[in-house]
Amino acid sequence: MKKVAVIGVGETKFGEHWYKSFRDLAVEAGIKSMEDANLERKDIGALFVGNMSAGKFIGQEHVASLVADHLGFSGIPCIRTESACASGSLAFRQALLSLQSGAYDAVMVEGVEKMTDIIGSQASLALMGAGDQEWEASVGLTFPGLYALIARRHMHEYGTTPEQLAMFSVNNHKNAVKNPDAQFRFEISVEDVLNSPLIADPLHLLDCSPITDGAASVLLATEDFIKKKKIKNPIWVLGSGQSSDTVALQDRKSLTSMFVTIDAAKKAYKQSGLKPKDIKIAEVHDCFSINGLVAIEDLGFCKKGEGGKFIEDGNISLGSTVSINTSGGLKAKGHPVGATGISQIIEIVKQLRGECEKRQVDAKYGLTHNIGGSGASCLVHIFGKEK
């Protein structure tokens, strides 16, 4: 199989972009990634755009062509991918497969979402499009409720505590302080989390990721292209795994373990020849603190049920056993749903390139974990400095 690497990255700051539109954000991230790789439009064979719900957020569909249009591409094949909050990583994987197939030499992958043009309740409804409309949304469930069910069950089965969940958010915020692109660059304490308004028992406001505007873009290229263009510091894609499961939470075999994570990770680990213990840095999908905790268990960083203790014992902080969400994660860096997966990849690429300054971690390999819905889809990617 052809070797493929990330050769350029660029993203907007994450947050409430009152003065920038969807297209402004997409163009900003796209240009930054081209400048980073020192490529021109003619070098890029195709554009993949990960976007969850521009139709509901801004009334705009047909966004792949829109992004190509405003980036000044002419005649370029452009493809939009959607897998709820994993739309970005899905775009990345499709781009990877297209390069491995020999269709292109270099492609651009963007993730973009503009979520603050509508009010919070409408945004919640748009996001619930990722759930099961007939079995979940119809009875009033939204994502905080679904993840609260997972958290309750995890507490029941393994004795996980609200404090341990809170510690996941605390770690994210601590890292976000060191990330200039993050939405919430301030520290919080366990008490802050537990004293924040209760959203869906046992999840408090500070257990939940925010509504965010943002775009992230990466350029992917084949080994031949990289050699021909003499591109320095490529970060190689060593493994890519994708999986799917039931959309409705009630149909799963387990509430406390996500089959999609285990399955996608198994495929990515196998392809890369690596094991969880080889991974020293990972960006995991913490749309809610409980999902971050479940992820570190399902990715194999600790045993099932021991996530709470693993966090409590300081195993996820910067430079520890496995540095989790050095970017600030979804909770503190922000969660512009379609852009999140690409943004996670950018953080790992920057870490492996050694460009993360105050939050820099010494690692040879890095992993990204991106979930759609309450676990109906998942993509795991593993990256390395060497092929």
Added chain:
Amino acid sequence: MNMLGIVGYGAYIPKYRIKTAEIAKIWGKNPKEIEKGLLIKEKSVPGIDEDTITIAVEAGQNALARSGINPKDIGALFIGSESHPYAVKPSGTVVAEALNINRELRLADMEFACKAGTAAMQIILSMVKAGDIKYGMAIGADTSQGRPGDALEYSAAAGGAAFIIGKDPAAIIEDTYSFTTDTPDFWRREGENYPKHGARFTGEPSYFRHIIQATKGLLNKVGRNIEEYDYVVFHQPNGKFPVKAMKYFKVPKEKYLPGLVVDRIGNCYSGSSPIGLTAVLDIANEGDKILLTSYGSGAGSDSFSIIVTKRLKEIRDKAKKTEYYIERKQYISYGVYTKFRKKLKI
């Protein structure tokens, strides 16, 4: 110096109050969190027979009493409100008759969310300045609406303030400055009972941007630093926003607390910053400089530079002071509140 300004002023706030804790309790919210989040303890509620017209009349009577002028000398009346009782038919005609104002009168109702009152003041000032009228009255009054269960329900209150503008003022209006953009942060469409709002969008790109730009524009226009002002009043949709804006301009507490009334009466919309101004006029001394900046969603801000003259002391005891209305109160339950505000649909 152009010696035109406020010759009479008056406020009115309905006596009924509902505590934010009482509203929070009904909606299953933590009262302490709501109080801490909005910095509002209680809000005024209009009685069942009160509306923007009655509030305007009460405030107008107080302004006339202070001015000592003959109502027949008032040549223009503009009432700014977003809760005029009629969609078609002016509030102002009723108010003018009730106040016995001259029938040779220029009159119109105005609307610009929470800043129609200060917009009315600017128009009256211009007409007086042009020599078209001797005196004019500008009123900002509202019985604002908050949808049950919405964040606005904790703040939407009732009250108003009236200003008579002309020569030989108790407070000179040195200059004004306005900043206006198309920023849809808050709106109510025709036929809808309650307004909608853009949640966090109402903050940074809306309230703060306009308050800051208008205030800076005014300071630049009059060539003063904000430190030269003895009192600063900003629009007060809640307790948090104006305090944050004051911090931005480094205005010390003692200069803004006298005009900050929202924690005790809520947001009186078109009457909000005007009532704050009346509270300051009730205590200011000759030579004191007052900076007032309103904010109306949609969006715009009017900023005023005001200098107190020796006449203020002579007139201010001729009517009930703003503090009287703030402290005159009777608490009601959420049930009575729903009756008064006609939220019960039978």
